[in-house]
Amino acid sequence: MHKRSSWLLLFTIGLCTLFPACKNSRDDLPRRLEILFLGHTSEHHNSEQLAGILSKEYFKDGINISYTTTPDDLNEENLNKYDGLILYANYDSITPSQEKALLQYVKSGRGFIPLHCASYCFRNSPEVVELIGGQFLSHQVDSFYAVITDTVHPVMKNVQAFKTTDETYVHDKLSKAIKVLTERVDSSHHEPYTWVRDYGDGRVFYTAYGHDEKTFNNPGFQQLVKNGILWAVGDKALKRLKSLKIPSPVYTDAVIPNYEQRNPAPKLQASLSPAESMLLTQVPVDFELQLFASEPDIINPIYMNWDERGRLWVIETVDYPNTVLEDKQKGDDRIKILEDTNGDGKADKFTIFADKLNIPTSFTFSGNGIIVAQAPYFISLQDTNGDDKADKRDTIMTGWGIFDTHAGPSNFRYGFDNQIWGTVGYSGFKGKVGNDSMHFSQGLYHFRQDGKQLEYLSTTSNNTWGLGFSEEFDVFISTANNTHSGFYGLPKKLLDVVPGKETGIDKIDNHYAIHVVTKNLRQVDVFGGFTAAAGHGLYTARNFPKEYWNHIAFVCEPTGRLIHKQILEQNGAGFKEKGDGWNILASADEWMGPIQAEVGPDGALWVADWYDFIIQHNPTPPGFETGKGNAHINPLRDHDRGRIYRVVYKNAKPSAIKSLDKKDLKGLTKALTDDNMFWRTHAQRLLVEAGNKDVLPDLYKIVQNESLDETGINAPAIHALWTIHGLNALNGDNQEALDVALKALHHPAAGVRKAAIQVLPKNAAYLAQLNKANVFKDKDLRVRLAALVALSGLPASAEKAGILAEMAKQPDNINDRWIQEALQILSPAATIQPAITEAAAPTAKYDQFIQLKVVKEAMKYDRQTFTVKAGSTIKIELQNPDFMQHNLLVLQPGSLEKVGAAADNLAKDPIGVSKQYIPDLPEVLAGTPLINPGGSYAFILKVPDTPGEYPYICSFPGHWRIMKGIMQVTKK
Numbered sequence: 001m002h003k004r005s006s007w008l009l010l011f012t013i014g015l016c017t018l019f020p021a022c023k024n025s026r027d028d029l030p031r032r033l034e035i036l037f038l039g040h041t042s043e044h045h046n047s048e049q050l051a052g053i054l055s056k057e058y059f060k061d062g063i064n065i066s067y068t069t070t071p072d073d074l075n076e077e078n079l080n081k082y083d084g085l086i087l088y089a090n091y092d093s094i095t096p097s098q099e100k101a102l103l104q105y106v107k108s109g110r111g112f113i114p115l116h117c118a119s120y121c122f123r124n125s126p127e128v129v130e131l132i133g134g135q136f137l138s139h140q141v142d143s144f145y146a147v148i149t150d151t152v153h154p155v156m157k158n159v160q161a162f163k164t165t166d167e168t169y170v171h172d173k174l175s176k177a178i179k180v181l182t183e184r185v186d187s188s189h190h191e192p193y194t195w196v197r198d199y200g201d202g203r204v205f206y207t208a209y210g211h212d213e214k215t216f217n218n219p220g221f222q223q224l225v226k227n228g229i230l231w232a233v234g235d236k237a238l239k240r241l242k243s244l245k246i247p248s249p250v251y252t253d254a255v256i257p258n259y260e261q262r263n264p265a266p267k268l269q270a271s272l273s274p275a276e277s278m279l280l281t282q283v284p285v286d287f288e289l290q291l292f293a294s295e296p297d298i299i300n301p302i303y304m305n306w307d308e309r310g311r312l313w314v315i316e317t318v319d320y321p322n323t324v325l326e327d328k329q330k331g332d333d334r335i336k337i338l339e340d341t342n343g344d345g346k347a348d349k350f351t352i353f354a355d356k357l358n359i360p361t362s363f364t365f366s367g368n369g370i371i372v373a374q375a376p377y378f379i380s381l382q383d384t385n386g387d388d389k390a391d392k393r394d395t396i397m398t399g400w401g402i403f404d405t406h407a408g409p410s411n412f413r414y415g416f417d418n419q420i421w422g423t424v425g426y427s428g429f430k431g432k433v434g435n436d437s438m439h440f441s442q443g444l445y446h447f448r449q450d451g452k453q454l455e456y457l458s459t460t461s462n463n464t465w466g467l468g469f470s471e472e473f474d475v476f477i478s479t480a481n482n483t484h485s486g487f488y489g490l491p492k493k494l495l496d497v498v499p500g501k502e503t504g505i506d507k508i509d510n511h512y513a514i515h516v517v518t519k520n521l522r523q524v525d526v527f528g529g530f531t532a533a534a535g536h537g538l539y540t541a542r543n544f545p546k547e548y549w550n551h552i553a554f555v556c557e558p559t560g561r562l563i564h565k566q567i568l569e570q571n572g573a574g575f576k577e578k579g580d581g582w583n584i585l586a587s588a589d590e591w592m593g594p595i596q597a598e599v600g601p602d603g604a605l606w607v608a609d610w611y612d613f614i615i616q617h618n619p620t621p622p623g624f625e626t627g628k629g630n631a632h633i634n635p636l637r638d639h640d641r642g643r644i645y646r647v648v649y650k651n652a653k654p655s656a657i658k659s660l661d662k663k664d665l666k667g668l669t670k671a672l673t674d675d676n677m678f679w680r681t682h683a684q685r686l687l688v689e690a691g692n693k694d695v696l697p698d699l700y701k702i703v704q705n706e707s708l709d710e711t712g713i714n715a716p717a718i719h720a721l722w723t724i725h726g727l728n729a730l731n732g733d734n735q736e737a738l739d740v741a742l743k744a745l746h747h748p749a750a751g752v753r754k755a756a757i758q759v760l761p762k763n764a765a766y767l768a769q770l771n772k773a774n775v776f777k778d779k780d781l782r783v784r785l786a787a788l789v790a791l792s793g794l795p796a797s798a799e800k801a802g803i804l805a806e807m808a809k810q811p812d813n814i815n816d817r818w819i820q821e822a823l824q825i826l827s828p829a830a831t832i833q834p835a836i837t838e839a840a841a842p843t844a845k846y847d848q849f850i851q852l853k854v855v856k857e858a859m860k861y862d863r864q865t866f867t868v869k870a871g872s873t874i875k876i877e878l879q880n881p882d883f884m885q886h887n888l889l890v891l892q893p894g895s896l897e898k899v900g901a902a903a904d905n906l907a908k909d910p911i912g913v914s915k916q917y918i919p920d921l922p923e924v925l926a927g928t929p930l931i932n933p934g935g936s937y938a939f940i941l942k943v944p945d946t947p948g949e950y951p952y953i954c955s956f957p958g959h960w961r962i963m964k965g966i967m968q969v970t971k972k
Contacts, residue, residue, distance in 0.1 A: 111229065249272060473718065
């Protein structure tokens with residue numbers, strides 16, 4: 001009987017493969033609704049705002065909304081993934097292929113939900129106008145009630161006659177097929193305002209409501225549109241949704257930090273099981289979320305990585321954040337190896353590699369074990385007998401700050417340059433490396449595996465937890481506060497040539513907002529934006545759709561319970577964020593806390609879910625105490641849960657490699673050509689560690705392959721060049737290796753040319769070789785920048801001066817942000833940008849000196865008021881001992897809210913940071929630029945003649961509501 005059942009199952013599966021109709025039967029399974037929302041980039045009729053509001057309102061009811069601004073998404077293959085299509089945009093015309101796909105989509109039985117301005121879209125198509133049911137003709141603006149004309153239609157269930165201020169649409173070309181549900185009535189006219197119609201097997205819902213947030217946030221409008229969606233998608237889709245048991249979390253009263261000062265205060269959501277949490281989590285329609293491991297098998301996963309055998313290693317830290325021990329070998333934290341031994345996609349074998357650790361935060365593989373960040377130490381944990389347990393523990397470096405546990409070292413990565421890269425927050429580093437003393441705060445660094453060499457590469461603006469490499473060794477970071485993406489362009493050793501050049505990293509993100517699906521967002525600052533951006537892992541495999549390949553990064557925002565899709569686009573010698581990719585994952589479970597998202601050995605996106613209701617670290621809110629880790633002490637912090645997920649593309653191909661053998665040199669060399677950077681990087685590391693130069697001929701062949709992949713790159717050749725470099729074959733003794741690298745200066749792939757510049761020995765012949773290869777005029781500005789950085793390390797010469805002079809004449813060099821700066825540094829004409837308010841000269845005269853300090857971790861000034869005389873001259877100095885940037889602006893009386901609102905808007909501007917978040921308003925009398933941690937700034941202010949209360953604020957995103965005071969001006 002069992003065998004027969006199995007045969008029947010296989011037979012059924014075979015039929016489903018042969019006959020597509022059978023696949024539809026499998027679509028009868030319970031699931032959430034999938035709705036595509038086609039908007040536009042205009043802020044008039046703000047489709048992004050509407051999509052965000054509807055997502056939050058409807059998500060817990062089982063409605064996923066996927067946002068796009070690309071009309072080309074109106075194609076048959078894409079549309080058929082969705083149950084319904086919302087249209088809210090101003091597109092004048094539609095192409096024949098888009099028109100055909102849209103009409104067929106609705107006719108086949110799907111839902112179409114055109115809203116408001118959609119009735120003025122696609123006017124070149126009479127068929128689409130007929131599908132919508134009418135066309136916008138004109139409007140005024142007024143406040144009016146919805147007049148319901150059909151109270152029994154399902155769309156009108158629980159919809160009351162609501163009132164809103166909106167555009168008073170008048171329509172033309174009304175279809176005879178529409179059924180009117182509401183009207184807008186004035187003294188002489190009844191205008192159809194909401195209607196429905198059938199179209200083939202599909203349904204159309206339209207309402208003219210929805211000009212702006214006045215209506216977007218109206219409960220009546222939200223209920224009307226929700227009903228319209230549920231009706232339009234049809235009975236089958238609605239049946240699937242209703243049969244899905246969507247969890248409804250329990251909420252109770254609790255003492256919860258309320259940084260936003262919300263009224264009513266937030267409540268405590270009960271935790272959910274992994275299965276329940278997944279039902280409240282959205283991934284793109286082509287993907288599925290799969291659980292790999294959860295409590296009790298893992299708890300508090302703070303970092304994960306995979307070894308060359310494809311096994312997942314996870315740091316579990318129950319000591320985080322406040323159990324900071326003097327004896328680091330008495331901690332309760334551990335590193336665990338997770339394996340899926342039966343191939344069912346879930347971990348079933350758990351091995352403790354190391355325990356008795358205390359707040360380890362990151363690791364990467366080295367030798368027969370790992371190198372771990374456990375401030376104040378970097379330690380090497382080695383397995384010398386192959387039993388998967390660390391039996392040798394050595395400290396390779398010390399000096400990493402421990403006073404704040406969320407500001408220490410993180411995000412270890414094995415770099416193309418065969419060094420270990422990492423980030424650090426404001427806890428920083430103060431110690432000795434070799435014979436050299438070093439001291440730095442938040443930023444980017446790399447070091448040798450033996451810990452004997454450490455280089456600080458660039459400072460960052462605040463706490464830094466994100467790091468990622470492209471397949472061409474472009475380097476990106478994210479910081480916690482309002483910089484979810486930054487590009488590393490110039491090393492600090494070059495910037496140090498000119499005083500005042502502080503950072504080689506630029507903020508490149510182009511939007512402020514995060515797109516949450518929870519209505520209960522809790523954040524410390526940068527409200528509604530990235531206040532805890534973590535990670536910047538790029539998609540560097542080939543299992544996802546092509547638009548992801550080496551083009552999209554994943555930035556976690558645990559307070560928003562989401563993972564952002566960061567779309568990267570080359571911009572000269574650097575990069576910028578292209579548009580807003582929204583999310584690869586978003587959850588309404590207020591415990592889900594994605595803190596790391598990385599491409600795994602299978603090409604899927606793996607997610608470490610901290611899973612904790614309390615994410616916020618500091619500042620300490622009123623009523624709480626500060627712990628030893630500089631985090632507020634909160635009994636609600638969880639130490640019993642944690643999950644690891646995989647975001648899997650449904651049509652992914654299987655990975656070609658499952659495991660690497662470090663003794664198989666031929667296999668490792670072949671792995672350098674794999675299409676997943678994960679395997680290429682492990683293969684490079686193992687080859688370099690093996691130190692066997694017998695592999696060089698095979699490496700030469702990889703470099704000499706001049707083919708390009710579909711993205712226009714040749715990643716294997718880049719890894720092969722750096723492997724040759726790591727094997728010390730480019731030190732001048734191996735002419736064949738040198739010849740291969742020199743020829744690579746002419747490779748069709750820009751990334752290979754860039755790598756060749758970086759790996760070639762910087763000897764007397766180097767400059768002539770670069771010049772001969774014409775790299776200073778390369779068509780790819782990243783190659784030119786790499787050549788300039790290399791040039792900086794060469795001695796002065798007439799040839800060098802001539803190259804710089806020639807490059808300075810080229811408009812594309814002068815107009816490029818990074819090349820221009822490099823040229824300024826390397827030439828005598830280097831300039832420094834002026835400060836926002838000119839600093840006070842040491843000899844400047846003044847009547848009164850006012851000194852203010854930032855209170856550490858409190859977002860406050862140490863003085864909330866000071867008094868000065870009208871018409872006097874004062875000197876104000878702001879000292880910043882805090883661990884993030886702050887400034888001080890003095891404002892006109894009564895202008896606090898206006899300037900604060902302008903500062904909020906400036907925070908959403910991609911170039912806001914270059915303006916120091918200082919609004920260009922006459923109400924701003926004077927101010928400091930953003931002052932880095934440990935810095936100070938003083939300026940002279942002529943006090944106005946009019947007595948009164950003059951506010952002063954910090955305009956860093958979100959701070960002005962808390963960080964403020966009054967300059968009291970009295971009569972002369």
